[in-house]
Amino acid sequence: xxxxxxxxxxxxxxxxxxxxxxxxxxxxxxxxxxxxxxxxxxxxxxxxxxxxxxxxxxxxxxxxxxxxxxxxxxxxxxxxxxxxxxxxxxxxxxxxxxxxxxxxxxxxxxxxxxxxxxxxxxxxxxxxxxxxxxxxxxxxxxxxxxxxxxxxxxxxxxxxxxxxxxxxxxxxxxxxxxxxxxxxxxxxxxxxxxxxxxxxxxxxxxxxxxxxxxxxxxxxxxxxxxxxxxxxxxxxxxxxxxxxxxxxxxxxxxxxxxxxxxxxxxxxxxxxxxxxxxxxxxxxxxxxxxxxxxxxxxxxxxxxxxxxxxxxxxxxxxxxxxxxxxxxxxxxxxxxxxxxxxxxxxxxxxxxxxxxxxxxxxxxxxxxxxxxxxxxxxxxxxxxxxxxxxxxxxxxxxxxxxxxxxxxxxxxxxxxxxxxxxxxxxxxxxxxxxxxxxxxxxxxxxxxxxx
Numbered sequence: 001x002x003x004x005x006x007x008x009x010x011x012x013x014x015x016x017x018x019x020x021x022x023x024x025x026x027x028x029x030x031x032x033x034x035x036x037x038x039x040x041x042x043x044x045x046x047x048x049x050x051x052x053x054x055x056x057x058x059x060x061x062x063x064x065x066x067x068x069x070x071x072x073x074x075x076x077x078x079x080x081x082x083x084x085x086x087x088x089x090x091x092x093x094x095x096x097x098x099x100x101x102x103x104x105x106x107x108x109x110x111x112x113x114x115x116x117x118x119x120x121x122x123x124x125x126x127x128x129x130x131x132x133x134x135x136x137x138x139x140x141x142x143x144x145x146x147x148x149x150x151x152x153x154x155x156x157x158x159x160x161x162x163x164x165x166x167x168x169x170x171x172x173x174x175x176x177x178x179x180x181x182x183x184x185x186x187x188x189x190x191x192x193x194x195x196x197x198x199x200x201x202x203x204x205x206x207x208x209x210x211x212x213x214x215x216x217x218x219x220x221x222x223x224x225x226x227x228x229x230x231x232x233x234x235x236x237x238x239x240x241x242x243x244x245x246x247x248x249x250x251x252x253x254x255x256x257x258x259x260x261x262x263x264x265x266x267x268x269x270x271x272x273x274x275x276x277x278x279x280x281x282x283x284x285x286x287x288x289x290x291x292x293x294x295x296x297x298x299x300x301x302x303x304x305x306x307x308x309x310x311x312x313x314x315x316x317x318x319x320x321x322x323x324x325x326x327x328x329x330x331x332x333x334x335x336x337x338x339x340x341x342x343x344x345x346x347x348x349x350x351x352x353x354x355x356x357x358x359x360x361x362x363x364x365x366x367x368x369x370x371x372x373x374x375x376x377x378x379x380x381x382x383x384x385x386x387x388x389x390x391x392x393x394x395x396x397x398x399x400x401x402x403x404x405x406x407x408x409x410x411x412x413x414x415x416x417x418x419x420x421x422x423x424x425x426x427x428x429x430x431x432x433x434x435x436x437x438x439x440x441x442x443x444x445x446x447x448x449x450x451x
Contacts, residue, residue, distance in 0.1 A: 009098040012105060012124045015304065016052065019122050020045030022291065022301070023283055029290030040287050047279030051306055054273025059347050061230075061266035064249040065237060066346035072240035077331070077341030078384050080348055080402030082129045082185070085391075089132050096135040096148050101127055103153020104160060109296065111161040115440040116447065118298040119168075120291070121160035121183040126304075126403075130156055130185060133401060133410055137390060141417035141425055151429060158432055159409055162439075163187040164302045170194040173362040174311050179285050183302025186352040189376040189404030193356035194363055197372035201364015207314040207357070210366070226270055229317055231263035270316075273306050281307065305355040312358045318366070319357015319373035323349040326377025334385075342384050344377075348402035353377055376404070383407035390414030 011017050024041035032040075090097060104127065112118050121127065134152035143151065164181040167190045172178050182190070238246050238259040250258035284301060292299045309316050327344030334341045353373045360372025386407045391414070401410070412432070416424035 005095075005098060008102060012101050012127070015122065015124050016045050016048035018124050019048050019280070019284060019301075019303075022120075022122060023287040026284075026287035026290035026292075029294040030287075040283050043279055044283040044287065047276050047283060049276070050279060051273050051276030051304070054269045054271070054276055055306065055351075057269030057272060058266055058350065059269075061262045061269060062346045062350060064262060065234060066344075067249075068237045068241040068246060069346070070343060071245050072237055072242075077334075077343045078388075079343050080345040080380070080384050082126075082348075082401050082403065082406075085401055086129045086132045089136055093132060093135040093139060096139070096145050096152070097128065097132040099149040100131040100134055100152035100156060103149055104131065104156035107154055107157025108160045111157060111436070112299060113296045115161070115437065116443040117161050117165045117436075117440060118292075118296055118300055119161055119164040119181050119183070119302050120296065120299050121164065121302045123183040123302065123304045126183075126185045127156065127160065129401065130159075130406065130409060133391070133406060134413060137410065137413045137417060138425065140390070140414075141422050143422060143425075151425065155409065155413060155429060155432070158436055159405070160302075162436060163405060164300070166191045167194060167359070168300075170359045170362060171308070174308055174358055179288075179300065180281070180307060181300040181302045182305055182308065182355070184305045184355070185401075185403035185405040186305070186355065186376075186380070187405055188408050189352055189380055190355055190359050192379055192404070193372035193376040194359045196375045197360035197364030197368030199364075200371050201360065201366075201368025203363060203365045203368065205365040205367070206312070207318055207361045207366050207369050208312055210314060223267055223271055225314070226317055227264055227267040230266045231260055233321075234259040234263045270309075274310050274313075277306055277310055305351060308355055308358045312361050312369075315357040315361040315369045316354040317357075318369050319353045319355070319360065320350045321353075322370045322373035323353020323356060323377030323380075326353075326374040326379075327381045329374075330378045330381030334381075340385050340388060342381050344381065345402050348380060349377055352380060352403060380404050380407075386411055387414070390418060 011021070020041045023044040024037055027037040027040045101124070108121050112120055131152065134155055135148060138148040138152050160183065164183050164187060167187050168178075168181055170190065171180070171182050235256060238255050243255040246255035246258060253261070280303070284303075288299070288301045324344055324346065327349055331341060331344060353376065356373040356376035357369040361369035364372060380402060383401065383404060383406055387401060387410045390410060412428055413425055416428040420427070
């Protein structure tokens with residue numbers, strides 16, 4: 001039994017396999033030839049591995065950047081890191097985490113089939129983090145494993161269905177289509193970014209139309225622009241940290257040369273990731289039509305955030321820096337108000353900030369990209385502080401979850417448990433389900449009225 005469970009969970013939490021199987025299922029439902037099914041499944045599988053490989057290169061390049069920044073400016077505090085928290089908690093809550101994830105996948109498909117919100121959440125790697133958080137919160141509230149799995153899986157499946165719907169209008173604006181959705185634990189932050197950008201931005205001036213003087217026209221190439229931008233940032237931080245500290249990472253290479261190499265590695269990671277995105281989109285969208293037509297009519301595939309990056313490459317970098325600055329401002333606010341200090345997580349600010357920048361640019365142009373990503377950066381900096389009262393018992397005083405959705409889901413479940421125990425969480429779940437189906441009915445009625 002354990003071997004079967006491990007096999008199923010390994011598929012669910014590995015997006016490359018999960019999405020590859022979805023492509024195979026979609027093509028099979030369209031009754032394609034066996035060779036076409038195999039080709040589509042393999043290319044989608046490999047495309048996601050290319051994407052995650054690029055993301056891994058980016059993460060490796062950003063990790064020393066964050067540590068050098070902390071050393072240079074003598075800042076210490078809570079570090080938002082989803083994986084670090086999950087890795088520690090899995091030792092005690094691994095079984096419940098795995099089963100909550102599997103139940104959530106089933107609940108997601110059922111809700112998508114019978115509601116107005118037709119979103120299938122395919123980002124299993126971020127779902128495992130949310131599953132782990134729910135397993136911890138429900139255990140703290142006093143639930144035994146079976147009720148914890150059912151309640152946690154229902155909560156997660158519910159939010160996996162509704163969160164992509166909240167930002168779909170912005171995703172449609174970015175992609176000029178309604179074929180894909182974004183499934184990521186930062187969706188609520190992207191909603192904030194889009195709303196702020198729409199209110200205060202100027203859509204007439206996009207980040208992708210920035211005028212570049214002829215003398216530096218080579219900067220129009222995105223790879224060159226990213227490399228130069230990151231090189232400047234990396235060299236400044238390396239100088240501030242000093243050669244002695246940088247030597248901890250550089251392996252004997254001159255600290256300035258090391259900074260240049262890491263900047264180039266970051267740019268290479270972006271290039272690899274975008275190549276993976278193109279492979280996935282070329283294969284998955286046609287394949288997903290089979291699922292849309294047969295299993296869940298009108299279904300949209302919820303994919304990871306790098307899917308949006310090719311639509312506005314300049315906004316990716318602008319959003320990253322704006323979000324990071326927002327994190328720094330939030331840290332200063334925490335120092336002033338004597339709260340727990342949250343160190344800006346460079347990886348979180350890149351991934352979430354870049355996405356916020358792309359969405360902000362789509363509705364608010366350059367100004368929207370900056371303001372939207374900055375606001376999102378401030379918002380996600382407060383998420384760990386929201387979660388400390390409900391997760392602090394794990395003894396991870398220097399780590400917490402980073403993305404906005406953890407703050408939303410964790411607050412609803414965690415604080416319901418703190419205020420009224422198990423009864424409070426059950427009431428919260430029932431209330432969320434009622435609101436979900438009420439919203440679904442209203443949206444369905446509006447959709448019929450516009451036909």
